[in-house]
Amino acid sequence: MSAYTPLMRVLGIDPAFAGATGYGVVETDGRHYRSLEFGAVKARRSRPAGPTADVSARLREIHAAVVRLLEQHTPDAVAVESVFSALNKRTALKLSEVRGVVLLAAAERGIPVHSYSPREVKSAVAGYGNADKGQMQQMVRVLLDMRGTAELPGSDAADALAVALCHIYSAQAQARIAVATAPRPVRTAGGNGPRPTRIQSPR
Secondary structure, three states: OOOOOOOEEEEEEEOOOOOOEEEEEEEEOOOOEEEEEEEEEOOOOOOOOOHHHHHHHHHHHHHHHHHHHHHHHOOOEEEEEOOOOOOOHHHHHHHHHHHHHHHHHHHHOOOOEEEEOHHHHHHHHHOOOOOOHHHHHHHHHHHOOOOOOOOOOOHHHHHHHHHHHHHHHHHHHHHHHHHHOOOOOOOOOOOOOOOOOOOOOOO
């Protein structure tokens, strides 16, 4: 996407394994922000086939949901919350598997993926790196002007929408920097632009 094009659509993902993986699609024209869809892929109860089958089914379910969102909304980018470093190794590994199927779905369609830490998302959306889930939900509703909407996002979907907003804010900031630091044409005295180079004819 060009730095001069404010229109942007982003799919945000808040990965989870045991709980619900939240998702949210946010679109902006550079001034206004709106949610196109949000929800969560909830974990199903254990099946008789065993834990290995449950893991495979869970990952297939999340992959299918992401594929459906990518095909329906054709986002410019996917934003995913990174694995929290304070998690234990077992939980971090499971979350990495969920992130893996999200990255795979995006890579299959050539859509770039960007990762943001929980603190980065909270700081970008709530202005406070330690904001709780209730504060994040409230800020997401305000920023997306959802206060009069009948259906409001739950905590998982709100986190995913916040991840999408975080990427949009980051991309907009980078675009402004690119415009501000772009080289400008050099003006010469007595003219409106650089003088053309004179070609010398052979004598």
